[in-house]
Amino acid sequence: xxxxxxxxxxxxxxxxxxxxxxxxxxxxxxxxxxxxxxxxxxxxxxxxxxxxxxxxxxxxxxxxxxxxxxxxxxxxxxxxxxxxxxxxxxxxxxxxxxxxxxxxxxxxxxxxxxxxxxxxxxxxxxxxxxxxxxxxxxxxxxxxxxxxxxxxxxxxxxxxxxxxxxxxxxxxxxxxxxxxxxxxxxxxxxxxxxxxxxxxxxxxxxxxxxxxxxxxxxxxxxxxxxxxxxxxxxxxxxxxxxxxxxxxxxxxxxxxxxxxxxxxxxxxxxxxxxxxxxxxxxxxxxxxxxxxxxxxxxxxxxxxxxxxxxxxxxxxxxxxxxxxxxxxxxxxxxxxxxxxxxxxxxxxxxxxxxxxxxxxxxxxxxxxxxxxxxxxxxxxxxxxxxxxxxxxxxxxxxxxxxxxxxxxxxxxxxxxxxxxxxxxxxxxxxxxxxxxxxxxxxxxxxxxxxxxxxxxxxxxxxxxxxxxxxxxxxxxxxxxxxxxxxxxxxxxxxxxxx
Numbered sequence: 001x002x003x004x005x006x007x008x009x010x011x012x013x014x015x016x017x018x019x020x021x022x023x024x025x026x027x028x029x030x031x032x033x034x035x036x037x038x039x040x041x042x043x044x045x046x047x048x049x050x051x052x053x054x055x056x057x058x059x060x061x062x063x064x065x066x067x068x069x070x071x072x073x074x075x076x077x078x079x080x081x082x083x084x085x086x087x088x089x090x091x092x093x094x095x096x097x098x099x100x101x102x103x104x105x106x107x108x109x110x111x112x113x114x115x116x117x118x119x120x121x122x123x124x125x126x127x128x129x130x131x132x133x134x135x136x137x138x139x140x141x142x143x144x145x146x147x148x149x150x151x152x153x154x155x156x157x158x159x160x161x162x163x164x165x166x167x168x169x170x171x172x173x174x175x176x177x178x179x180x181x182x183x184x185x186x187x188x189x190x191x192x193x194x195x196x197x198x199x200x201x202x203x204x205x206x207x208x209x210x211x212x213x214x215x216x217x218x219x220x221x222x223x224x225x226x227x228x229x230x231x232x233x234x235x236x237x238x239x240x241x242x243x244x245x246x247x248x249x250x251x252x253x254x255x256x257x258x259x260x261x262x263x264x265x266x267x268x269x270x271x272x273x274x275x276x277x278x279x280x281x282x283x284x285x286x287x288x289x290x291x292x293x294x295x296x297x298x299x300x301x302x303x304x305x306x307x308x309x310x311x312x313x314x315x316x317x318x319x320x321x322x323x324x325x326x327x328x329x330x331x332x333x334x335x336x337x338x339x340x341x342x343x344x345x346x347x348x349x350x351x352x353x354x355x356x357x358x359x360x361x362x363x364x365x366x367x368x369x370x371x372x373x374x375x376x377x378x379x380x381x382x383x384x385x386x387x388x389x390x391x392x393x394x395x396x397x398x399x400x401x402x403x404x405x406x407x408x409x410x411x412x413x414x415x416x417x418x419x420x421x422x423x424x425x426x427x428x429x430x431x432x433x434x435x436x437x438x439x440x441x442x443x444x445x446x447x448x449x450x451x452x453x454x455x456x457x458x459x460x461x462x463x464x465x466x467x468x469x470x471x472x473x474x475x476x477x478x479x480x481x482x483x484x485x486x487x488x489x490x491x492x493x494x495x496x497x498x
Contacts, residue, residue: 005017005020005028005030007020010035011093012084012088012093012095014034014035014037015032015033015035015043015045015084015093015095016033017031017032018030018031018033027047027048027049027050027059027063028046028049030045030046031045034083042098043098044080044095044098045093045095046093046094046096047091048060048063048092063094064092065162066161066162067082067085071085072136073132073133076129076430077156077430078129078156078157078159079132079162080096080097080099080160081096082097083096083097099160100151101149101150101151102149103145103146103148103149104145104149104150104213105144108213108217108222109220110220110221110222110225111220113218113219114217116245116246116247120279122157122214122217123210123214124273124276124277125156126143126213127210127273127276128157128273128430128438129430130206130210131268131270131437131438132404133206133269134203134270135403135437136405139203139205139206140159140209141195141206142161143159143190143206143210144190144209144224145216147160147161188223188224189223189224189228190208190213191205191208191209192204192208192258192262193260204266204267207269208262210257210272212237215243215254218246219239219242219243220242221239234260235260249279250279253279256275257272270436270438274437342357343356346373346375348392349394350394350495351392351394351495352492352495353375353392353491353492354491359375359377359378360378361373361375362375371391371393372392372393372394373391373392374390375389376389377484388471388474388478389473390485390488392469393467393468393469393470395466396464397466401464402461403461404438404459404461407459407461407466408426408442411442411459412442419444419445423444424442424443426441426442427441428441428442429441432458433460434460434467434469434489434492434494435462435494437494438460439458439459440458440459440460441456441458442455442456443455443456443457452474452475454472454473454474454475454478455470455471455472456471456478456482457471462494467494469492
């Protein structure tokens with residue numbers, strides 16, 4: 001018999017219940033306040049309380065797994081922060097960050113079609129946080145609009161409900177002669193057939209679900225209510241007839257996400273995000289169909305020609321033209337005074353670095369400390385011991401494969417241990433990438449004898465290796481070369497990164 005929680009009650013010696021938020025098959029969720037923390041921040045308390053007692057053991061396993069996963073994923077801006085997990089009076093409780101906002105399902109109402117621009121941004125937001133999950137070798141397994149929140153404070157997507165998450169390595173090493181029993185967890189309409197059949201979890205489960213959400217947003221069809229039409233011959237989802245305004249490029253990406261054969265989908269959210277990001281550099285002009293009165297990627301109607309135009313708009317337009325001309329002249333002058341350098345390619349092992357033609361690549365002896373190649377700016381004098389340098393590094397993890405978070409934590413510990421005056425700042429954002437993969441970005445200072453260097457470091461984890469680019473320079477030279485360095489970082493590629 002479970003204990004009934006009441007409003008005003010304090011559990012765990014610190015969490016005071018404010019109201020009940022809802023209940024499900026495995027528990028009840030409450031809004032609470034942390035009375036032991038300054039400011040009494042609001043949090044969510046989940047009480048394990050299965051409706052069906054026969055599911056108690058499996059339900060508790062999922063409940064504990066959610067706590068472990070939130071703790072493992074750490075402090076990501078788009079995942080609820082883990083606060084506590086405890087037992088009290090033989091009851092189990094999980095406490096996590098409270099996200100004020102609404103579920104994505106409130107935006108994707110039946111019959112409502114979003115614009116292509118909105119759907120691209122939605123995909124980037126979902127795949128951005130999902131890339132972080134996949135980077136940590138975890139699969140969510142239950143991605144659906146109800147498990148995606150739109151945070152009220154900044155409009156960002158937050159991924160919730162990590163009880164169904166599975167870890168990849170433990171699932172792929174089971175010998176065929178000893179099949180592993182897989183808990184068949186999924187939501188109708190958002191799960192591929194192999195997931196419904198209870199096959200071992202793969203990243204492609206999540207990719208399929210995100211693709212279906214994109215189709216729902218573009219067509220207005222809710223797959224949990226109305227089954228998406230299937231081609232009887234190919235068994236692929238047929239959806240473009242319901243969204244003829246969608247560009248060919250976006251349609252191809254979504255089609256690949258929801259392929260019947262999981263091997264034909266993107267292998268993880270990382271690759272899917274890279275494909276979606278490429279859409280930002282092209283104009284979606286080619287469409288799979290034609291519509292009247294609409295432009296590609298938007299649902300806004302073109303106003304009739306008889307619409308009255310305010311007279312003062314011409315004055316504003318005139319000022320705008322002058323401003324544009326001024327900016328163009330300024331840019332042309334800047335190109336004459338500071339012409340942009342031509343970039344050359346330096347392929348080495350599994351990396352390819354683009355560098356200015358007036359910079360000099362130098363190989364360090366024996367790849368000391370993981371250094372693959374150094375790049376020095378022009379006009380570096382031999383007597384200048386505090387010269388700037390851009391370095392490509394690779395660290396092989398060996399048997400202990402590190403996640404991106406673990407690699408960052410290891411790097412930060414090393415920096416602080418070697419330099420007590422580092423003034424280290426973590427400048428990582430959800431959009432930070434290296435070679436189109438999720439990355440972290442650090443800024444710090446480093447003292448080397450009489451030289452005080454300012455350092456920028458950006459790193460990613462791929463193929464059992466840590467790849468990190470560093471740029472060090474004195475304060476003055478750092479600002480001088482920063483624009484070029486940022487271009488080199490953006491153009492850097494890890495080859496055959498699959």
